[in-house]
Amino acid sequence: MSDLLLNVSATMSRSRANGPGVRAVIWVQGCTIGCLGCYSASTHPHRVASLVKPSDISEWLLSIPNIEGVTFSGGEPFEQSAAVLETIKLVRMKSPTFTVFAFSGYSYLELLSSTDRSVTELLHNCDMISTGPFVAQLRDKSLLWRGSSNQELHYLSNVYDSSMEEQWILESPTEEYSVQHEGIQFTGFGGKSSKVLRMATGLIGGQKDAKVLRKYRA
Numbered sequence: 001m002s003d004l005l006l007n008v009s010a011t012m013s014r015s016r017a018n019g020p021g022v023r024a025v026i027w028v029q030g031c032t033i034g035c036l037g038c039y040s041a042s043t044h045p046h047r048v049a050s051l052v053k054p055s056d057i058s059e060w061l062l063s064i065p066n067i068e069g070v071t072f073s074g075g076e077p078f079e080q081s082a083a084v085l086e087t088i089k090l091v092r093m094k095s096p097t098f099t100v101f102a103f104s105g106y107s108y109l110e111l112l113s114s115t116d117r118s119v120t121e122l123l124h125n126c127d128m129i130s131t132g133p134f135v136a137q138l139r140d141k142s143l144l145w146r147g148s149s150n151q152e153l154h155y156l157s158n159v160y161d162s163s164m165e166e167q168w169i170l171e172s173p174t175e176e177y178s179v180q181h182e183g184i185q186f187t188g189f190g191g192k193s194s195k196v197l198r199m200a201t202g203l204i205g206g207q208k209d210a211k212v213l214r215k216y217r218a
């Protein structure tokens, strides 16, 4: 049995803002890339957040009804490639069509040329990836699942392709929030000026114990 652990910053069981259809999202903890203007600063340190066995997180994914897959975000999923890969393999043993979308701050070329075998194998197990660092000067709110125009979507299996993007733009909100035990979890690409974030903050204004858990991707 593997002793790999996935260091997880946060999870969401159902999201429409982080990839095709309705999907679970796993934000991993730790990213060394350090894009200026990244709104996920709390996910940067490779400190222990929540260490989870791939077998446990794969069981959690399989227990969620009516989702088409999982999105790995962060943090940087490819800096925990072995544990992410094992999670995917375990899920696909029971659900072979479960789709995988991953965000990475590394360029596609950097990932392709990695000498780390688990990075290469993880690439082979993703259906789709969004790659490249966030560049604040190139910020563009109109992009699908990207924060700046240098970032790219790549299709790595025959499940999804670029002809679906027009439909996804209509179906996928750029921002969403959900009420969790620990506060309101916000995710999306709206940035600091996000209307949804301001609305969520307003909703909990005056409540001492509530907080907005911000989970942006750039």
Ligand code: SF4
Pocket: 031, 032, 033, 034, 035, 038, 039, 040, 043, 074, 075, 076, 104, 105, 106, 133, 134, 217, 218
């Ligand atoms: S945008 Fe992504 S890659 Fe860049 S610092 Fe933030 S988490 Fe890391």
